[in-house]
Amino acid sequence: MGDVWTLTEFRYGELKKVSFELLARGRILADKLGSSLVSILLGYGIKEKDIDELIKRGADKVYVIEDPRLENFIVEVYSRIILHLLDEYNPDIFIAAATTIGKTLMPYVAVKRKTGLTADCTFLDIEEGTGLLLQTRPAIGGNILATIKTPFTKPQMATVRPHSIKPAPYDEGRKGEVVYKKFNDEVFSASTKFLRFVKNESEQINLQEAKVIVSGGRGLGRAENFKLVEDLAKILGGAVGATRDVVDRGWKPYPHQVGLSGKTVSPELYIAVGISGAIQHIAGMQSSENIIAINKDPDAPIFKIADLGIVGDLHQVVPLLIEKIKEYKKEAR
Ligand SMILES: Cc1cc2nc3c(=O)[nH]c(=O)nc-3n(C[C@H](O)[C@H](O)[C@H](O)COP(=O)(O)OP(=O)(O)OC[C@H]3O[C@@H](n4cnc5c(N)ncnc54)[C@H](O)[C@@H]3O)c2cc1C
Incomplete structure (x- = not known):
């Protein structure tokens, strides 16, 4: 061979x-x-x-x-x-x-x-x-x-x-x-010559390089509620991802989409908020090192691949998480 x-x-x-x-x-x-x-x-x-x-x-x-x-x-x-x-x-x-x-x-x-x-x-x-x-x-x-x-x-x-x-x-x-x-x-020898390297500014959301990604799904209910996901991502120093459903609804632009027809990511920590765990979404994030899922439905497929599952209403769980992380950070200082 x-x-x-x-x-x-x-x-x-x-x-x-x-x-x-x-x-x-x-x-x-x-x-x-x-x-x-x-x-x-x-x-x-x-x-x-x-x-x-x-x-x-x-x-x-x-x-x-x-x-x-x-x-x-x-x-x-x-x-x-x-x-x-x-x-x-x-x-x-x-x-x-x-x-x-x-x-x-x-x-x-x-x-x-x-x-x-x-x-x-x-x-x-x-x-x-x-x-x-x-x-x-x-x-x-x-x-x-x-x-x-x-x-x-x-x-x-x-x-x-x-x-x-x-x-x-x-x-x-x-x-x-x-x-x-x-x-x-x-x-x-080459018929082309290198002139300069221009970075694509639209690729600013560096989802694929991020160590932490917090992604939101349709469970958020409306675009404004995405602030919960953004706040959680911010406090963890992470990037914001989304499901295709969210992108299709115009709550987040396409570069945030994780999944088969979006980006494939493998951060150290992936938090899925209000995401059911459709096979096409999982295809884009299953190699993440640690997966935490927050979903009010205990039978949501996302729990099958999650390392840690929180069954609950995201409107209660996420603000609580943010508060706890803030407290923890204050104590650690
Ligand atoms: C060819 C093809 C390619 C695709 N590519 C992609 C892709 O790249 N990425 C992708 O993501 N999808 C993709 N899809 C779509 C995919 O099949 C799903 O439709 C999509 O992932 C579902 O998104 P969602 O989890 O946000 O929504 P849903 O499946 O509707 O899930 C919403 C979840 O939120 C939970 N929820 C609701 N309210 C609350 C609450 N208050 N608190 C907590 N949880 C709550 C619900 O229990 C539910 O589990 C593709 C589909 C096809 C056919």
């Missing part, structure tokens, strides 16, 4: 957390296949500790390509390097995150390699008997989950939805191999 590769995201001196999620997925696949997990790291300003962290989080091998010309992501250059590496090593599986970089680079590479690519997978597995990569993703507007295989070409390629798995844990005892690769100038 060939190796399993993950594309590490490294931007402006920083390893992106999504790279560790890919290692978590990749580790499961490599273990099932009995093959090695290789992390591909391209960038500029890469430090020893970055490479080491990839190994500690599951990579058996890291291919490092470091060059000032890789500081900014230019798809032509990045893909040319990846294609050289693919030709040289011929891995079985190659996965990247379904981020802007992954969604730009992977189709480019797949076309050049004449192989298949499944975008935005929420689950990956290995088929027993054949060893093929099973690439599962929502299809037909999220109404079904489709599993796709790439039986005839290699590598089998997929992008994986960020936050659909917890990052691989750090294991101090892990050891691995580091291979530094060099490429000639030709590889770095």
